[in-house]
Amino acid sequence: MMPGGDVQVNLIVDPGMFSGHDSSSDEEDEYNPYAPDGSVQNSSARTRRKAKRRKRRGIMEGIAMEAAWKAARSELRKMFMIDVGMCLLWVAVFVFVLFGKRCPSGGFNGW
Numbered sequence: 001m002m003p004g005g006d007v008q009v010n011l012i013v014d015p016g017m018f019s020g021h022d023s024s025s026d027e028e029d030e031y032n033p034y035a036p037d038g039s040v041q042n043s044s045a046r047t048r049r050k051a052k053r054r055k056r057r058g059i060m061e062g063i064a065m066e067a068a069w070k071a072a073r074s075e076l077r078k079m080f081m082i083d084v085g086m087c088l089l090w091v092a093v094f095v096f097v098l099f100g101k102r103c104p105s106g107g108f109n110g111w
Helices: 023-027 042-052 059-099
Strands: none
Touching: none
16 A cells, blocks of 8 residues: 555534534624724623524424424325326316317307
8 A cells, every 4th residue: 555545534623513602603792883882792692692592392392393294294295186186187188178179260250
């Protein structure tokens, strides 16, 4: 084997991914021009970060969400089957008109 033929991979990991803490929002504190001293306000950024976090769902809420998902999926299946049926009906009518009996030329005074 040739020397230096090994593969080396450098992996850079954001520590915020593991702690559930967004490190980018710490660096992007808001500047408030209406503040008396024109300072950076950390409290609004902190409040926004807390509002961004999702509340953990309980077991009963998860079961209710699953039931709602199943009902929506069942309704979607029914609508899809109606769509397929209507498409098949449209194709059948198209084929019937295409190969069906034609009106005689010059008949029915243009109607």
